Amino acid sequence: MRLDGRVTIVTGAGRSLGRAYAIALADAGSAVVVNDVDAESADSTVAEIVERGGRAVSSIGAVGPAETADALVAAAVDTYGRLDALVANAGVLRDRVLWKMSDAEFDAVVSSHLRGTFTCGRAAATYLREQGEGGRLVLIGSPAGQFGSFGQTNYAAVKAGLVAMARTWSLELARAGITANAVVPTALSPMTATIPAYAELYERYLAGEPIPASFRHDNALGTPEDVAPLIVWLASADAGDVTGQAIGIGGDKLTLYSHPAELDAAYSDGGWDAAGIAETWRSTFAPQAQHSGPPVRKAVDA
Numbered sequence: 001m002r003l004d005g006r007v008t009i010v011t012g013a014g015r016s017l018g019r020a021y022a023i024a025l026a027d028a029g030s031a032v033v034v035n036d037v038d039a040e041s042a043d044s045t046v047a048e049i050v051e052r053g054g055r056a057v058s059s060i061g062a063v064g065p066a067e068t069a070d071a072l073v074a075a076a077v078d079t080y081g082r083l084d085a086l087v088a089n090a091g092v093l094r095d096r097v098l099w100k101m102s103d104a105e106f107d108a109v110v111s112s113h114l115r116g117t118f119t120c121g122r123a124a125a126t127y128l129r130e131q132g133e134g135g136r137l138v139l140i141g142s143p144a145g146q147f148g149s150f151g152q153t154n155y156a157a158v159k160a161g162l163v164a165m166a167r168t169w170s171l172e173l174a175r176a177g178i179t180a181n182a183v184v185p186t187a188l189s190p191m192t193a194t195i196p197a198y199a200e201l202y203e204r205y206l207a208g209e210p211i212p213a214s215f216r217h218d219n220a221l222g223t224p225e226d227v228a229p230l231i232v233w234l235a236s237a238d239a240g241d242v243t244g245q246a247i248g249i250g251g252d253k254l255t256l257y258s259h260p261a262e263l264d265a266a267y268s269d270g271g272w273d274a275a276g277i278a279e280t281w282r283s284t285f286a287p288q289a290q291h292s293g294p295p296v297r298k299a300v301d302a
Helices: 016-027 039-051 066-080 103-131 143-147 153-172 196-206 213-218 224-234 274-288
Strands: 007-010 031-036 056-060 085-088 135-140 178-185 246-250 253-256
Touching: 007 016, 007 066, 016 031, 016 039, 016 085, 016 224, 031 039, 031 066, 039 056, 056 066, 066 103, 085 103, 103 135, 103 153, 103 178, 135 153, 135 224, 143 153, 143 178, 153 178, 178 224, 224 246
Parallel strands: 007 031, 007 085, 031 056, 085 135, 135 178, 178 246
Antiparallel strands: 246 253
């Protein structure tokens, strides 16, 4: 799956998943604009890409402001003469239960993940439409946005919003040949390490131990490098007919998520009263009610 001659922006590419995406894209032949808020981390990713024979340039700045997004597109065009894809990965965590979450903690996550993806997507789409050769927008979601996640009001909300954003952009940009998809990754990372159930596993992973097969299969937990092939494919010409999708990947598991759909419906001529709603809920809807939180699968440590 080659990306020779293509140019891709990857936000938040200084470490972990974003770094893996940038390196995999470069290994496949794409030139990469490596964005990160930390210059040392971004330059380290660029250095590794160059050492592997690839092409990359860094563009430093926190995503969110339109100026950062414009600078990223300019870096691609000024350095490599074009732009073909954006991987909107950057964002921060500010975990706290609802009644303890401050405005600042909520706003920081919204600004980086949701506004940052919006401004970068807008800048990229504007240029890609003018360039007139199609393009690829890849937005990074999370299981938290699909199922909810305790202590992550801000993060779950923005990740759900990003999937809706990708679906909306797939409609708006179809005539221009620009695809928009959401990737829902699950991998061991500094963010995963904040989940108590995976903290010890993450430390063992950092120490060089292999990830147990049961975690890779049952919990879809692998390395950042396990996620990167999906990014490469979505950025390629081969995925030109794939748009508006939410696709999960992690460890040994590849997942296609459904669009929200009605599970069932009931009708009452002339409308409903509260008692009728209560009866229909108990008799018809309650057995089909959806549970919050990701599916719980106990992995055997083997």
